Amino acid sequence: MRVLGIETTCDETAVAVVASRIGGDGGDILSNEVMSQIAQHAAYGGVVPEIAARAHIDVLERLIVRALDAAGTDIAGVDAIAASAGPGLIGGILVGLTAAKALALAADKPFIAVNHLEAHALTGRLTERLDFPYLALLVSGGHTQLVAVLGVGDYKRLGSTVDDAAGEAFDKVAKMLGLPYPGGPHIERLAEEGDPARFDFPRPMFGREGADFSLSGLKTAVRQEIARIGTPTERDVADLAASFQAAIVDVLVDRVRSGLRIFTQSGGQPNGLVIGGGVGANGAIRRALTRLCAETGLRFVSPPPGLCSDNGAVVAWAGLERFARGMTDDLTFAARPRWPLDANAGSLHHGKA
Amino acid sequence: MRILAIDTALPAVSACVLDLGAADPIAIETAPMERGHAEELLPLVERVVAAAGGGFASIGRVAVTVGPGSFTGIRIGLAAGQAIALAVKAPIVGVSTLAALAAPYVLVPFDGVVAAAIDARHGQVYVTAYGPDGRTLLSPRRVGAHEALRALGSGPLRLIGSGAPLLAEEARLAGLEAEVASRAPAPDIAYVARLGLVADPATAPARPLYLKAPDAKPSEQRPLQDAPAEA
Ligand SMILES: Nc1ncnc2c1ncn2[C@@H]1O[C@H](COP(=O)(O)OP(=O)(O)OP(=O)(O)O)[C@@H](O)[C@H]1O
Numbered sequence: 001m002r003v004l005g006i007e008t009t010c011d012e013t014a015v016a017v018v019a020s021r022i023g024g025d026g027g028d029i030l031s032n033e034v035m036s037q038i039a040q041h042a043a044y045g046g047v048v049p050e051i052a053a054r055a056h057i058d059v060l061e062r063l064i065v066r067a068l069d070a071a072g073t074d075i076a077g078v079d080a081i082a083a084s085a086g087p088g089l090i091g092g093i094l095v096g097l098t099a100a101k102a103l104a105l106a107a108d109k110p111f112i113a114v115n116h117l118e119a120h121a122l123t124g125r126l127t128e129r130l131d132f133p134y135l136a137l138l139v140s141g142g143h144t145q146l147v148a149v150l151g152v153g154d155y156k157r158l159g160s161t162v163d164d165a166a167g168e169a170f171d172k173v174a175k176m177l178g179l180p181y182p183g184g185p186h187i188e189r190l191a192e193e194g195d196p197a198r199f200d201f202p203r204p205m206f207g208r209e210g211a212d213f214s215l216s217g218l219k220t221a222v223r224q225e226i227a228r229i230g231t232p233t234e235r236d237v238a239d240l241a242a243s244f245q246a247a248i249v250d251v252l253v254d255r256v257r258s259g260l261r262i263f264t265q266s267g268g269q270p271n272g273l274v275i276g277g278g279v280g281a282n283g284a285i286r287r288a289l290t291r292l293c294a295e296t297g298l299r300f301v302s303p304p305p306g307l308c309s310d311n312g313a314v315v316a317w318a319g320l321e322r323f324a325r326g327m328t329d330d331l332t333f334a335a336r337p338r339w340p341l342d343a344n345a346g347s348l349h350h351g352k353a
Numbered sequence: 354m355r356i357l358a359i360d361t362a363l364p365a366v367s368a369c370v371l372d373l374g375a376a377d378p379i380a381i382e383t384a385p386m387e388r389g390h391a392e393e394l395l396p397l398v399e400r401v402v403a404a405a406g407g408g409f410a411s412i413g414r415v416a417v418t419v420g421p422g423s424f425t426g427i428r429i430g431l432a433a434g435q436a437i438a439l440a441v442k443a444p445i446v447g448v449s450t451l452a453a454l455a456a457p458y459v460l461v462p463f464d465g466v467v468a469a470a471i472d473a474r475h476g477q478v479y480v481t482a483y484g485p486d487g488r489t490l491l492s493p494r495r496v497g498a499h500e501a502l503r504a505l506g507s508g509p510l511r512l513i514g515s516g517a518p519l520l521a522e523e524a525r526l527a528g529l530e531a532e533v534a535s536r537a538p539a540p541d542i543a544y545v546a547r548l549g550l551v552a553d554p555a556t557a558p559a560r561p562l563y564l565k566a567p568d569a570k571p572s573e574q575r576p577l578q579d580a581p582a583e584a
Binding site for chain 1: 391392394395396398399409412424425428429431432433434435436437439440441560561563567568569
């Protein structure tokens, strides 16, 4: 089976075709076209919704054609069309969602609405054979949460950030340090040359019960340190980056550890830990989670960085997972700019799962 | 040739199927609405194509309104139109909402200026105008009602669209002869189809006609010493 997946929830326009393997053994990415709008937003220090929506409509059609060509097929050759219907920026979502529904209607194919977070959470099963249940750490510019992935469409949020998302923290700190947007990769690069032990930044929520995150205090501490220094030298900037990243790594590892505890206490035994979201590209975070998993005997599934950041392949894959279980949607499906993965997320918000 | 026309740029969702040479669409549906275009559009298109018979395979061309209008509405129509055209391997053409609003009046003998205007709020209008011979006098633009009237000349004026009353009021203040021929908030989709049939895909691309830059302010990239103070 082959599914075409469309992703337009934020600042990447992406289309991919993914085929399932027989026997539930993951999928084959036949094409994965991604067009980033970063350059168009860079001057604004963040994503401007109307600019994003305009950029999506300008390139989406071309990307669909390219993804089909690269996969060596046409629309008749795919079995279903999937799109991210949220969460994200409504203007962009509507572009991808409408195009997907229209393709499905005109080509007489089933349509599947995918939750963007679900797509990241299911990525571990695209790249490897991984059985439910497992734990997913979703860390991007807009989201930071730990999710118990119990089955397709069956997710339990164990914890999430009460303030900034991890990528947001990277981006804000990068901005304070005068680095371009998005700042994550720049911080990571600078951190390699810096001293992670020079500044003792706080590790909010460390050791706390539950699996919630808090990152705004860390960001504030970095700002105060910069103010104290006055005019940071290159050395200072590298040390600030390294010390900040070290603090984030510690927080993430601690929260994952706590999430694992909650997972097992509620009677489950996770088959692995999957990381998803743009921050999942961070090498220091990956290494720390690899260590944690080695310690706890848990399998660490880290999709390649290109599948962690926003892309169409993970949307197509989530579409395949749903399609294989008969979960399709109709043409009236409305965009969901806010769409918690977990239907009961409200009551679980403070990690009391 | 058979054309499928789609419009979601203004307060309505419309689609019709028109065959070349036929006077009227073989199937047509219009649902006036302020919100909810995205959810309404594809079920409506599905009904219209089903009513026309022959299915999507019979569609030889797609026409879609490209604006001016609601930015989101423009993109919904374009995304749908482009995807349908791609799926049925048919060319797609873009039609301006102003041209479609004016179309029923442009070829009616009238010794004056025909202007289509859409209320763009805050005293602004999207406007275009045609002379007695049907030639474009004023290309589509977004201007204040007062400025629009000045650009339309000395009348008499025949005004069409949601911005027509605004221009009529300006005309009255200026002592010009003006009549509001229609206040239709959205074009008759049959005219979108007719214009789409005669349009050349090479010169009428299905690309947004926003007539307004996006609202976006550059963030103040402050120097290191003066890091942002927001929480
Ligand atoms: N190497 C890295 N280290 C740390 N952060 C990174 C790295 N690479 C990317 N990031 C961060 O990841 C974020 C981008 O994530 P991503 O592409 O997943 O989507 P997003 O735009 O945040 O959308 P969404 O939250 O909807 O998934 C940015 O905040 C960026 O700074």
